[in-house]
Amino acid sequence: MPHVSFRPSPDVAAVLNNLLDQYERRHDPHARAIRCDLEALALPGYASHLDPEPRQVANDQFCRLEQAGLVALTWLPGEANHLLAAVTLNPDRAGDLFALLGRCPLAARRDRLRTLLLADRFRLEGWRLRAVEHSLAQLRAGLSPSPFLLAADDHNRDLLAALVALGDVTEETPIRVFSVRVYNDSKRFEAVQRAVVHLARRHHAEWRELTPDEVLREMGLVANPDHLYLFGSWRLVDGQGVCFSLADFEPSVGLPARLVAGVRQVTVDAKRVVCVENMTSFYELVRRRPAGLAALYLGGNPSPACRHLLHCLSRTLPEPVPLLVWADLDYGGLNILAQLRRLVHPRFMPYLMDEDTLDAHVAWAKPLTPGDERALARLARHPHLVDARPLIQHMLARGFKLEQEAISP
Secondary structure: OOOOOOOOOHHHHHHHHHHHHHHHHOOOOOOOOOEEEHHHHOOOOOOOOOOOHHHHHHHHHHHHHHHOOOEEEEEOOOOOOOOEEEEEEOHHHHHHHHHHHOOOOHHHHHHHHHHHHHHHHHHOOHHHHHHHHHHHHHHHOOOOOOOOOOOOHHHHHHHHHHHHHHOOOOOOEEHHHHHHHHHOOOOOOHHHHHHHHHHHHHHOHHHOOOOHHHHHHHHOEEOOOOEEEEEOOEEEEEOOOOEEEOOOOOOOEEEEHHHHHOEEEEEEOOOEEEEEOOHHHHHHHHOOOOOOEEEEEOOOOOOHHHHHHHHHHHHHOOOOOOEEEEOOEOHHHHHHHHHHHHHOOOOOEEOOOOHHHHHHOHHHOEEOOHHHHHHHHHHOOOHHHHHHHHHHHHHHHHOEEEOHHHOOO
16 A cells, blocks of 8 residues: 655645544545535645745645545646645545644544543542543543543643542642642643633532632632631630630731631621621721621622631521621622522521612612623522512612612611
8 A cells, every 4th residue: 555754735734634624523434525625725825826836845745645545636627737626535544644644533532531531530529520521421422522622631631630639629728839739830720720610610500600719719729818807706716626806806807718717616796797798898887896796708709718607607696686798789799698598597688788778879870781680580580589589670670780889888
């Protein structure tokens, strides 16, 4: 069988890659001819009227491929050996073209990724296992396994290594520290970070609405160690019995999230506890040190450490003491209320989040976007926001949302 060995010119490589792309998309490559029309492919070098050399080189190489039985050539009428109309692949010799181009067949790339995923599947659980199982199912169906990439083995190994290593993250860990532990390189995780977040959102239902930073935080990964900011007469006791009394700190105190994660008992001497979404509003609320108030800054969706603190508090806080949430009058703020009710305790109640507050501050309100309207309509069906449905319908009817910074506490 004739053998060819040369470096394909750019025009020849473009045509051969086009043929192999078609070949790999076909379930039966023999069903009909796999043909590349040169005019449709638009090859500037081959079509040049100023420099004939690219065309001459390409014609010579195509003729050698035809003589070897790899392709069949169709010349334009009256332009034999001068201008090609099309090149047709011999599917039985596709392997020779893969070798000539130094291109790994798609089937081999799929097998390589499948082997990689199967080798470490037993080390995964939860959403990480579901992510790998989904990618394996995609491979079996001949579909894209994204964000795993068939043409990027290093990327796939790094992504899988990150998924495996996340199972060992048991406390808040800076992202660069995690990257050093996994790759011995403080920045290497950055290359697969978006892919990890994508998989987490897709395969962990509770994380689909979170921002990328919030998803990473749920995994235990943070850019820098987080702090929880509190105001009032809080009293925290950790697992060793060490007590932290916060009553004398002014205007507030920030506790490392890692410390909070180890707390086992939380009490507070207050007539009301208010959890505040935004930092500005938190300080507006506490700046006059109102008597009987305890407050906690949420910083958006409550972090795992924040939820742990509030869960401990909910076990000791007397029922008459209201546990309140003050957030933006928009999808995000109402979703925070729903999360706290679902993940911590159903006793959380809204504070300054009602129809009267919206109407009284309408001069500072912003119009709802179509995306806002769809999100609010979806939130109106949330089982933990039954009491908020009149507010949501009022917001939709008026077409407004309101940031809490516009409201004086």
